[in-house]
Structures are given as structure tokens and as C-alpha cells.
Amino acid sequence: EFYMMKYIYMKRVPSNDVIVALKRRIRHVWIACVVGCSCFAISSIGASDAQAQTAQNTQNGYLEQGNALYNQRKYDEAIASYIKSIQMTPRSVTKAYLNCARAYSMKKNYAASDAFYGYYEEVESTAAQDRKFKAEYKAMQKKARNQAFVRDASQTSVLQKVNELLLAQGPFLTRQGNGVLAYYDVLLRTGYAAPNLYAIQEKIVRGLENELVADITPPVGQPLPNLDRPGWEFIRNKVAKARQFADVAPNEDLLGAIESTARAWESYYRGDYDEALERFETTCHAKTPIPAAFWGRIIVGFQKDKNDALLSQIDEAERVYGNAKIGGVAHYFALLRAQVYRNLDDMEQSLHWLNRMQELLP
Missing domain, CATH: 1.25.40 (Serine Threonine Protein Phosphatase 5, Tetratricopeptide repeat)
Incomplete structure (x- = not known):
């Protein structure tokens, strides 16, 4: 005292x-x-209109690049571009999911194709009323019945670590590189897109x-x-x-x-x-x-x-x-x-x- x-x-x-x-x-x-x-x-997207426009152009750029590669029958490269677009904006560029599903179908990877058709249905509000899409998806599901879509071990492991850190609420950014953002970047490098x-x-x-x-x-x-x-x-x-x-x-x-x-x-x-x-x-x-x-x-x-x-x-x-x-x-x-x-x-x-x-x- x-x-x-x-x-x-x-x-x-x-x-x-x-x-x-x-x-x-x-x-x-x-x-x-x-x-x-x-x-x-929640307020406006991005730091400024210019920054938001730049991000929009980039994500559409990956989509357009994927479409060009798809038309050249370079399906692996097309899928990689579609996945980049999805990773940047998991909700906005919904067409990337649909085109990725089609590219996987052309590779006869029907299980992966089925998964991305499902993702498209989840993020695209008009999909449920789109008869053409529903018929296309139904045909794909028949082909995918005997296949199982399994993510590789590295994706599963890193995704689990990200979720653990998110539940622990941080650290989100550390100099040692072991925060949520560091593991999130690793997750993206594995090709994870959902x-x-x-x-x-x-x-x-x-x-x-x-x-x-x-x-x-x-x-x-x-x-x-x-x-x-x-x-x-x-x-x-x-x-x-x-x-x-x-x-x-x-x-x-x-x-x-x-x-x-x-x-x-x-x-x-x-x-x-x-x-x-x-x-x-x-x-x-x-x-x-x-x-x-x-x-x-x-x-x-x-x-x-x-x-x-x-x-x-x-x-x-x-x-x-x-x-x-x-x-x-x-x-x-x-x-x-x-x-x-x-x-x-x-x-x-x-x-x-x-x-x-x-x-x-x-």
C-alpha cells in the first residue's frame, strides 16, 4: 500500500x-x-476499388487461361489454372468449378469430376434450376459410381493443421512461419481447392x-x-x-x-x-x-x-x-x-x- x-x-x-x-x-x-x-x-471488399479490380482481373485471368488450355486439350494445365482461380476466390468465380469438373471428365478421372460438379452446385445459386447442368451432372455420377475421390495425405494433413490452429485462434502470423497463414500457404501449394x-x-x-x-x-x-x-x-x-x-x-x-x-x-x-x-x-x-x-x-x-x-x-x-x-x-x-x-x-x-x-x- x-x-x-x-x-x-x-x-x-x-x-x-x-x-x-x-x-x-x-x-x-x-x-x-x-x-x-x-x-x-462486413464492409466493402478489398482495401480499395483499384485493388479489388486487380484481384478480379487476376482470378478471371486464370479462368480464361484454363479455358484456352482446355480448348487445346491440355487438361492437366487447364485444371491447374482453374484451381488457381478457385484458390484466389472460392466463392466468386463459380465457373472454374464447372470447367474443372469437365476437364477431369476428359481425363476420365470421374471421381474428381464428380467432386467438382458437386462444388459447383454448392457455390452456384442457379445450378439447382439449370436443367442442362443437372443432366450433365447426372451423367457424370453414373461414370463415377465405381471410383472414389480421395485427397492425398499431404492435403489432409495440412488441412487438419490449419483447422487446429484456427480453433486455437492463432498465432495467425509469426516470424517463425508456423502460424495459420504459413500452413494455409502450404495447403494451397498442395493444389487444394474447395x-x-x-x-x-x-x-x-x-x-x-x-x-x-x-x-x-x-x-x-x-x-x-x-x-x-x-x-x-x-x-x-x-x-x-x-x-x-x-x-x-x-x-x-x-x-x-x-x-x-x-x-x-x-x-x-x-x-x-x-x-x-x-x-x-x-x-x-x-x-x-x-x-x-x-x-x-x-x-x-x-x-x-x-x-x-x-x-x-x-x-x-x-x-x-x-x-x-x-x-x-x-x-x-x-x-x-x-x-x-x-x-x-x-x-x-x-x-x-x-x-x-x-x-x-x-
Whole structure:
């Protein structure tokens, strides 16, 4: 308690070195921030119209290339092109499934052909009413009755690993190359192509969004996130990964708020508090609120001695945390208020909130 009170009655937010020293002596640290917010809204596809158009041209390019190879009776090469188109957009270019089925049929691989006819029926909404397709598919099913479509062991093994990592929720991107995205790339290199690639892509994007929110959030017991070394480039790289799938639209409002918050922390770390405050303010008024931005605005406010505005900002941040259903942080907000009143030389209110903080300790 002695060290906690000593910490409270400092005029400014202490350095990380001071925090580390205090954590060795006291059980509860001054500041912790636990932020986890999941956003499930879907916005426009891709980072921009130009990027989306480029992706569309590429996927259609593989389809057209496959058609040209099919007409030349180069069925193996045609299948490879169709599979590339499917892997890029498992839901959009539905014709690639149908043409792939026809190419397999020409190779007399009726089991694989039957599988891709089934995929086409799954992704193409008009297939069920298309009499010509139904007759074509029925004829193929007769040929496929004595064959079994079996995926090779490498595809099955990697797909299982991807699913395990997705269930574990990460890591989605690691320097060691053993995250979900690394195994997903391996899966594609095996030639895997099926509609469930879309579900995997969607899980990767949502997981990356959640992981990015955690990246810009201070860990428990620290006032700042661990972005002083990897910094903005680390966040930008991961944001690009979240935008890589043409069929899956990331939550662009959320990604924009994440980028703005990351840039604000970058400004804070290099000591540009004016720029940091401006960026945090922008994010606080964004369409998708990021609790870490409200926290960061408070931290910068202490550095700039903006005590008059801090109390209302603390109130607003506490409401945002409540709306995000983030619990177990009430005592930290009480401690922040105690610090503000101490800076304003209102000892009575400062002690009141210090006592309140101790009452709220979990």
C-alpha cells in the first residue's frame, strides 16, 4: 500500500523502468488494460476499388487461361489454372468449378469430376434450376459410381493443421512461419481447392482483426502496448494480410481505427505527444471505437498536463470499456481519477478515489 500511494502521488506518468521496479514490490500494479473487442460487421471488399479490380482481373485471368488450355486439350494445365482461380476466390468465380469438373471428365478421372460438379452446385445459386447442368451432372455420377475421390495425405494433413490452429485462434502470423497463414500457404501449394477455402479465409481475416486489436492494446500491468520495437511496420504488414482475400471483406472501419491507433502509439514512443493526441482523438471519434485509443488519449493527457480534460475522458473511456463488455478494470479508472485529483492538488478527492480503488480491487 505504501508503494501504491507513493506511485499515485507522482505528478506524471512514470517510466516503464519505474513500473517494472514497482511490480517487484507490490501485488497490484498501477495500470492494466485488458481490451478485447470483436467486430463482425462486413464492409466493402478489398482495401480499395483499384485493388479489388486487380484481384478480379487476376482470378478471371486464370479462368480464361484454363479455358484456352482446355480448348487445346491440355487438361492437366487447364485444371491447374482453374484451381488457381478457385484458390484466389472460392466463392466468386463459380465457373472454374464447372470447367474443372469437365476437364477431369476428359481425363476420365470421374471421381474428381464428380467432386467438382458437386462444388459447383454448392457455390452456384442457379445450378439447382439449370436443367442442362443437372443432366450433365447426372451423367457424370453414373461414370463415377465405381471410383472414389480421395485427397492425398499431404492435403489432409495440412488441412487438419490449419483447422487446429484456427480453433486455437492463432498465432495467425509469426516470424517463425508456423502460424495459420504459413500452413494455409502450404495447403494451397498442395493444389487444394474447395468451397470451404472461403470459410478458412473468413476465419483467418476475423482472427487477424482480433489479433490486431490485441497488438495495439497494453498488456495487463503495463500502460503501453509492446509496439516500441516492431512498431507501425509490424501492424501494417498484418493489416495487409487481413486484406489479401478478394472474396472476404475485412471490417475496414475496424482496420482503419487499428491503423490510426497504431500510428498514435508510434508517435507517443518517439515523444511527439501532440501528434499522438491528435491521432488518438481521431480514433476516438471513428465509426468503430477502439478502447485502446481512449486509454492512449488518457496516457497522453497525463504527459501534457491536460488535467482539466482528463476527468471527462476517463468517464468516456469507462463507458466504452463497459459497452465492449470488458470487465475487471474499474479499479484502474478509480486510480486514474486519484492521479488527476492529485495533480489538481485536491488531496481529499484524490484520497477518496484511492480508497475507492482499493475497494474495487478484484
